[in-house]
Amino acid sequence: xxxxxxxxxxxxxxxxxxxxxxxxxxxxxxxxxxxxxxxxxxxxxxxxxxxxxxxxxxxxxxxxxxxxxxxxxxxxxxxxxxxxxxxxxxxxxxxxxxxxxxxxxxxxxxxxxxxxxxxxxxxxxxxxxxxxxxxxxxxxxxxxxxxxxxxxxxxxxxxxxxxxxxxxxxxxxxxxxxxxxxxxxxxxxxxxxxxxxxxxxxxxxxxxxxxxxxxxxxxxxxxxxxxxxxxxxxxxxxxxxxxxxxxxxxxxxxxxxxxxxxxxxxxxxxxxxxxxxxxxxxxxxxxxxxxxxx
Ligand SMILES: [Ca+2]
Ligand SMILES: [Ca+2]
Ligand SMILES: [Ca+2]
Numbered sequence: 001x002x003x004x005x006x007x008x009x010x011x012x013x014x015x016x017x018x019x020x021x022x023x024x025x026x027x028x029x030x031x032x033x034x035x036x037x038x039x040x041x042x043x044x045x046x047x048x049x050x051x052x053x054x055x056x057x058x059x060x061x062x063x064x065x066x067x068x069x070x071x072x073x074x075x076x077x078x079x080x081x082x083x084x085x086x087x088x089x090x091x092x093x094x095x096x097x098x099x100x101x102x103x104x105x106x107x108x109x110x111x112x113x114x115x116x117x118x119x120x121x122x123x124x125x126x127x128x129x130x131x132x133x134x135x136x137x138x139x140x141x142x143x144x145x146x147x148x149x150x151x152x153x154x155x156x157x158x159x160x161x162x163x164x165x166x167x168x169x170x171x172x173x174x175x176x177x178x179x180x181x182x183x184x185x186x187x188x189x190x191x192x193x194x195x196x197x198x199x200x201x202x203x204x205x206x207x208x209x210x211x212x213x214x215x216x217x218x219x220x221x222x223x224x225x226x227x228x229x230x231x232x233x234x235x236x237x238x239x240x241x242x243x244x245x246x247x248x249x250x251x252x253x254x255x256x257x258x259x260x261x262x263x264x265x266x267x268x269x270x271x272x273x274x275x276x277x278x279x280x281x282x283x284x285x286x287x288x289x290x291x292x293x294x
Contacts, residue, residue, distance in 0.1 A: 049231075051223075051250040054194060057237035061159060064196065064247040068286070071194050071249040075288045082118040084181030086188075087289050092119045092180070094285045095160035096132040102161065103138030105146055106131050108168040113184070120180040120188055120290035127170025127268060134162045135281075143281070147270050155273050157243035159196045159283040166281050171268045173282070175260040177290040188290035189226060189258045194249020196283040197236055197264060199273060204240040218266040218278040221248055226258040226293055242273075245283075255291040 052074060056067035072079075075091040094115055106114075108129025116122045123130050134142040136153035143152040146168065158164055167173050175193070179186040203215035217235035225231055236248040265280030273279045 049252060049256075051192070051232055051252045053234065054249040054251070055234075055237050055247060057200065057239040057244065057246040059239060059241065059244050061245060063239070064159075064245045067247050068194070068196070068249075068284075071192070071247075071251070071286060074251045075192050075286065080119075080180070080289055084118060086179045086181070086292060090289050092121070092287055092289060094119060094121065094165075096163040096165045096283065097158075097160055101138070102163055103134045103142070105133040105138060105140035105142055108146075116178060117181060117183045120178045120182075121285070121287070122176045122178060122184060124174045124176070125167035125170045126172050128168045130165065130167050130173065132163045132165055134158065135164065143269070149270065149272065151272055152269075152279075155242055155279065156198045156281045157245075159198065159245055164198065164281040164283050165285075166264070166269055169268055171263055171265050171280070173262045173264065175262070175285075177258060177287075179290055179292050187226065187258065187293050189255040189293055190288035190290055191253070191255050191257070192249060192251030193221075193223065193257055193260050193285070193287040194247060195221065195236075195262060195285050197246040197248075198281050198283060199243055199278075200236050200238045200246040200265070200280050201240045201273065201278045202266065203238055218263075219246070219248075219280050220261075220263040221250075222261040222263075223250060223257045224259045224261070225256050228259075231256060249286065251288070255288060258293065 054067050054071040056064040076089050078090045080087050080090040080092055108131045110129040112123040112130040133146055135156045136142040136144040144150055177188040177190055178184050179188045197219055200219045202218040219236040222233040223231045236246045239246055264282055265278045267277045269279050271277045
C-alpha cells in the first residue's frame with residue numbers, strides 16, 4: 001500500500017511539473033496561426049488557374065501587332081472607349097495619346113486618375129507620380145526634359161503616336177480597376193490585362209539562367225485578386241537595342257484580376273540605359289471591361 005501511495009504521489013508531482021512546463025511554454029510563445037490561415041495557402045494552390053498568355057517582342061511595331069490582335073480578340077469586342085457605365089462585353093484601351101495636342105508632357109501626379117471614371121482604371125506609384133510624355137519634343141520637352149536625359153530621345157519609341165506612360169521616381173506602377181462611371185467608388189475586376197513596353201533590354205541573349213533566378217529579366221507583371229492574392233506573374237520578353245517593343249498580356253475565363261503591379265525596367269527612369277541599367281517605358285494598356293466585384 002505504501003508503495004502505491006508513493007507511486008501516486010510521484011505521479012501526481014510529475015503531472016504538476018508537466019502542466020507547469022506546458023503552461024510556461026504556452027505563455028512564452030506566440031500563438032499558433034489559426035487553422036484558417038494554414039488552410040489558406042492550400043486553398044490558393046488548389047484553386048490555381050492558368051491564364052492564356054500572349055507575348056511578343058521585336059524591333060518594330062509589326063513585331064508585336066499580331067500578338068496584340070490575338071489578345072484583343074480574346075478579350076472581346078468592342079473597344080468600349082469612354083462609356084461611363086459597366087458594359088456586358090468588350091474591352092478598354094489606353095494609349096496615352098487622347099488629349100489634343102498629344103505632344104504635351106503631363107506633370108507627374110499620384111494617383112493618376114485621368115481614366116478613372118471614363119475607363120475604370122486608376123494608377124498609382126510608390127514614386128513621385130505618373131506622367132504621359134513623348135520621347136522628346138512638344139512644349140515641355142518630353143521624357144528628355146522630364147528626366148534630364150538627352151539619350152531618351154532615341155532610346156524610346158511610342159507604339160501608338162506619340163506619348164508614353166511612366167512613373168517618376170520609381171519603376172513601379174500599380175493598377176486598380178473600378179466600374180466605369182463610378183468615379184472610383186465601385187471596385188471591379190477584369191478577365192485580362194496587357195501592356196506594351198518600349199526598350200526592354202533584359203534578358204539579353206538566350207541560354208539557361210542561373211540556378212535560382214531568372215535570366216536577368218527586368219520587366220515584370222504581377223496580377224492580383226481582390227484579396228491581394230497573387231494570381232499569376234510573368235516577365236515581359238525583351239527586344240535588346242534601342243526603342244524596341246514588347247508586349248505581355250494574360251487572360252482568364254472570368255473577371256478575377258482586381259489589380260496589376262507593373263515593374264518597368266530594373267531601375268527608376270533617369271540614368272542612361274547602359275551598364276546594367278535597363279530603363280523601360282510603357283505604352284498601350286489593354287484590358288477587359290471592368291466588372292463589379294460580386
Ligand atoms: Ca501612345
Ligand atoms: Ca536599350
Ligand atoms: Ca532599356
